[in-house]
Amino acid sequence: MRILVFGASGGCGRLLVDLAGRRGHIVTAVVRPGSNGLPIGSAATRIGDPLDKAFVQACLRGQDAVVSCVGLRRAGKSPHARLLSPPDLTERLMSTIAEGFAEDPPGRIVAISAAGVGDSFERLSRPVKWLVTSGNVAVAYRDLANMERRLATLGTEWLAVRPVTLTNGRPSGRAREIGRYRLLSRIRRADVATFILDALESSAPLGDRAVMIGT
Numbered sequence: 001m002r003i004l005v006f007g008a009s010g011g012c013g014r015l016l017v018d019l020a021g022r023r024g025h026i027v028t029a030v031v032r033p034g035s036n037g038l039p040i041g042s043a044a045t046r047i048g049d050p051l052d053k054a055f056v057q058a059c060l061r062g063q064d065a066v067v068s069c070v071g072l073r074r075a076g077k078s079p080h081a082r083l084l085s086p087p088d089l090t091e092r093l094m095s096t097i098a099e100g101f102a103e104d105p106p107g108r109i110v111a112i113s114a115a116g117v118g119d120s121f122e123r124l125s126r127p128v129k130w131l132v133t134s135g136n137v138a139v140a141y142r143d144l145a146n147m148e149r150r151l152a153t154l155g156t157e158w159l160a161v162r163p164v165t166l167t168n169g170r171p172s173g174r175a176r177e178i179g180r181y182r183l184l185s186r187i188r189r190a191d192v193a194t195f196i197l198d199a200l201e202s203s204a205p206l207g208d209r210a211v212m213i214g215t
């Protein structure tokens with residue numbers, strides 16, 4: 001497949017680009033100007049603003065699948081740490097992609113969201129509910145909820161992947177759909193990347209749905 005990856009400089013994005021390249025896909029990694037992280041592996045890199053319609057339209061041309069690993073950055077781990085990204089970043093990215101889709105729609109699109117977004121909120125334990133409704137985490141969750149709503153209107157096959165708390169480390173191969181998000185629930189970024197790529201490679205439909213994943 002020809003796969004276009006937004007947010008290719010981030011934790012999940014870099015791993016997805018690398019894995020997709022190793023599995024033989026033709027990957028284009030989108031990175032914003034001045035980004036600190038460059039994708040790993042042999043992907044072609046396109047540097048530009050993912051909110052620039054003309055740039056995104058050009059990136060989308062000829063792609064079979066699109067993945068968004070974009071998310072809001074904060075200055076620190078505290079939910080109240082300052083936001084380093086616009087508060088509506090992922091929603092606006094999806095709107096920009098939607099405009100680009102009109103010309104040359106790819107077959108499939110997957111976006112990383114977060115466990116607790118939308119109808120998964122009721123499946124969070126009480127402390128996690130408190131966490132995701134605090135400070136700038138709440139801002140990010142609102143943005144992701146709006147992003148998911150936009151994703152569902154694109155008119156192409158879609159999947160929103162809602163991981164629990166992300167950690168680093170080698171892939172465990174245990175990523176799966178889960179029913180509850182508790183304070184100690186974790187999933188490795190490498191497992192998120194594998195889950196997304198497995199879904200894109202599967203002959204089964206993506207299902208036009210959101211899925212909460214953990215290990």
Ligand SMILES: NC(=O)c1ccc[n+]([C@@H]2O[C@H](COP(=O)([O-])OP(=O)(O)OC[C@H]3O[C@@H](n4cnc5c(N)ncnc54)[C@H](OP(=O)(O)O)[C@@H]3O)[C@@H](O)[C@H]2O)c1
Nearest residue numbers: 007009010011012032035070071072085114163164165166
């Ligand atoms: N952390 C968690 O425990 C957790 C749990 C559930 C879901 N999530 C979601 O999963 C997503 C992926 O996680 P991750 O660890 O891979 O995230 P990450 O390392 O923070 O990567 C975020 C990506 O978004 C890009 N980005 C941020 N602001 C941007 C802007 N203004 N313009 C263009 N690109 C911008 C970053 O680009 P630069 O590298 O250039 O900054 C980077 O590529 C998160 O963003 C979050 O929404 C996180």
